Amino acid sequence: MGHNEFLYPIIFGVVTGTIIRILMLKTDYRQYPPHLHGRIIHLALGFIAAGLGTIMVPSILKEEYTAITFLTLAASQFRDVRNMERTTLQQLDTFELVGRGNTYIEGIAVAFEGRNYLVILSSFFTTGFYIVFNIWAGLICAIVCFFICRKLMAGNRLKDLVDIEYSAPRFEGPGLYVGDIYIMNIGLPDRQKEILENGMGFILKPKNFNASITIANLGQRQAILYDVSVALGVYRDSGTPALVPLAKRNLKTGTLGVFILPQTKDIDKAIQILANVPALENAIRIPSKTLSQERQES
Amino acid sequence: MDTYITNKIMAVITTASNVSPGGAPVFKCQSKDDLYSITANLEAILDGIAHALNDEIYIIVKH
Structure with a gap:
C-alpha cells in the first residue's frame, strides 16, 4: 500500500507531542490529577493537541491554508479544558477539610490549558524539522522542546x-x-x-x-x-x-x-x-x- | 444554593451578672466549670468557635 510522503513525519510529531504531554503529567504528593480517568482525559486531549500541531506543517506545505484556521477551533476547545478543570476542582474543594482556594485552582487550570498549547507547538516544530531536514533533526528538536517545556512548566517555589x-x-x-x-x-x-x-x-x-x-x-x-x-x-x-x-x-x-x-x-x-x-x-x-x-x- | 449565617455571635456564655441578652442568647453560668462545659457543648452544637472576651465572657462565633 502506497502512502503519503508525510505519513512518517505526522506519526513522529503526534507521538512526540503525546510523549511530552505524558512527561508533563506528573502526579506528585499533591495528588492531582488523582486517578486514572482524570489522567486519560488529559492524555486524550494531549493527543488531539499533538495531532493539531503536526497537521499544521503538511497543510502549509500543501498550501491548504484553510486547514490552519481550524486551529482557532482548537484554541476554544482547550479553553474548555481550563473551564473543566476549574469547575471540577471548585466542586471538590467544598468537600476538603482544608481547601485549595480559588487562586490555586485557577493556577492549576491555567497550567493544564497552557500545557496543551506547548504540546501543539512542540509537535509543530518537531514535524517541521523532520520534513524540512530529516528524522534526526526532528529528534533533536523534540528533545529541545521537552527541555523548554519543562523549563516553562517549573515555576518558583516558596x-x-x-x-x-x-x-x-x-x-x-x-x-x-x-x-x-x-x-x-x-x-x-x-x-x-x-x-x-x-x-x-x-x-x-x-x-x-x-x-x-x-x-x-x-x-x-x-x-x-x-x-x-x-x-x-x-x-x-x-x-x-x-x-x-x-x-x-x-x-x-x-x-x-x-x-x-x-x-x-x-x-x-x-x-x-x-x-x-x-x-x-x-x-x-x-x-x-x-x-x-x-x-x-x- | 445553601445559605449560611457567618461572622455572627451565636451565643454568649458568661458568669458575669451584668451581661444582659441582646441579639444573641445569653447563657448565665454559676461556676467556671459550668462555663467551660456549656461553651464546649455549644461550640460543638452550633459548629462555631468559642472565643474568650475575658475570663468571664465567652462567645460562640460562626466564621
Whole structure:
C-alpha cells in the first residue's frame, strides 16, 4: 500500500507531542490529577493537541491554508479544558477539610490549558524539522522542546521567596500566637491544650519586598496550608471549626506566621514541604520592577 | 444554593451578672466549670468557635 510522503513525519510529531504531554503529567504528593480517568482525559486531549500541531506543517506545505484556521477551533476547545478543570476542582474543594482556594485552582487550570498549547507547538516544530531536514533533526528538536517545556512548566517555589523557621505556637490569654504574630482567639482551655499538643508554627520571612507582597496574597496562603495539610495530614474534622490551620501576617514586617495542625508532627518534613509549595502565578507580584522601570523612564 | 449565617455571635456564655441578652442568647453560668462545659457543648452544637472576651465572657462565633 502506497502512502503519503508525510505519513512518517505526522506519526513522529503526534507521538512526540503525546510523549511530552505524558512527561508533563506528573502526579506528585499533591495528588492531582488523582486517578486514572482524570489522567486519560488529559492524555486524550494531549493527543488531539499533538495531532493539531503536526497537521499544521503538511497543510502549509500543501498550501491548504484553510486547514490552519481550524486551529482557532482548537484554541476554544482547550479553553474548555481550563473551564473543566476549574469547575471540577471548585466542586471538590467544598468537600476538603482544608481547601485549595480559588487562586490555586485557577493556577492549576491555567497550567493544564497552557500545557496543551506547548504540546501543539512542540509537535509543530518537531514535524517541521523532520520534513524540512530529516528524522534526526526532528529528534533533536523534540528533545529541545521537552527541555523548554519543562523549563516553562517549573515555576518558583516558596523557598525562592522566603526563609522558613520553626516556632512553636503559644498562648497569651486566649490569643494564639506563632512567634509575635497573632493567629486567632481560642477560648476553651481544653481546645488550647489540644492546639498546643497538635499544632506547629512556622515563620516565613520574605527575602525581599516582592516576596512579601506575594505571600500576603490570601490565595497563596491558602495554597501553603493546603499543601502542608495534604502532605502531613490534618488534625481536624467537620464540626471542629476551632481546629483550623491559618496563616496570618505581621503588618509591619510582612512576615507570615503559619499555624498548622498536622497529623504527623515532623518539623524537618514540614519545612521541606513548605519550601516546595509553588509560588502561584496569580499571586506573584513584582512591584520593584515597575518602580525601577519608572525610575529609568524619568 | 445553601445559605449560611457567618461572622455572627451565636451565643454568649458568661458568669458575669451584668451581661444582659441582646441579639444573641445569653447563657448565665454559676461556676467556671459550668462555663467551660456549656461553651464546649455549644461550640460543638452550633459548629462555631468559642472565643474568650475575658475570663468571664465567652462567645460562640460562626466564621
